[in-house]
Amino acid sequence: MVAFVQHDHKRCKRSAMSAVKALCEERQLRLTPVRRRTLEILLQSHKGLGAYEVLAELASCGLAQKPPQVYRALGFLIEQGFAHKLEQQNAYVACCEPSSCINPCFMVCASCGRVAEQPVPRANKQLVAAANELGFAASASVIELSGLCNECPG
Amino acid sequence: MVAFVQHDHKRCKRSAMSAVKALCEERQLRLTPVRRRTLEILLQSHKGLGAYEVLAELASCGLAQKPPQVYRALGFLIEQGFAHKLEQQNAYVACCEPSSCINPCFMVCASCGRVAEQPVPRANKQLVAAANELGFAASASVIELSGLCNECPG
DNA sequence: TTATGCTATGTTATATTATAACAGCTATAG
């Protein structure tokens, strides 16, 4: 909800990271150095990053050299809801609200690349209801909008 | 709307193909052999097909041998709204309603792979409105549900 | 303590998906 408006991004990062730490303790998960650093890399900005961009960052601080390493770390973060994959872009982005995030909608600015994440409970209910009417039991949704953010002129 | 219920699929294919032919005449586009055959291949079933699966089919009837050929044909069909890409699966599917299809929602059965396509105007309006409130001007949407269809047991 | 099993990591190799770049062909309008 925050990517496209002025905000204290340092605070934004700190709060996401501490939420993730808390959730890991709660769930008895190990936030290992490579997982933690991967999340930090994603949290640097609100832009989606390709897996190989993340890998390059990890490599530059000596934490990983090979694709499987970054895909594992991303897989962990995504499974736990600490990060998301943008299917349209094959890009990865940290979750802004790791403790309360369910089926968000992503808005991707085609100009600056920033991504905002927004819960859309009503739209989700309607989608699931429409699906149910067709006898389809929906268990997950991908909702991604692309367009222009308020800071990027048409 | 039709993939998950019993229906006359031959009719389904014929009607999509003739709608596409009409639209091509209207828009002065060339439905060349490779484009036409690509569409026919996608229309064989309501499952999403990978680009290289389509290519294999094209190759088996001598219409294309190399990746760029199938990606071009798919690109044409998608630009014109005659087919869609399922971003979650990197798969391609023919459009069921080529003459009236706008921003549909896709339901992908995780078990049988069939894909149904459904207009969701209300959900779309809500998504766009929510985005606008954040100062985001949405111009395109990807909405994909995954789950189980009525013929596939949990 | 040390044996045991589980989770995570390291590494090689390869699979899968997609595009850039350029050469050649074809339909058609003038």
Place this chain on the structure above:
DNA sequence: CTATAGCTGTTATAATATAACATAGCATAA
């Protein structure tokens, strides 16, 4: 005919992702 625009053929390569297996760290219980 010939210029042009759009389509096709081909080579090469980029970009994204996973399989498979070897090794290391850690947790816990005999």
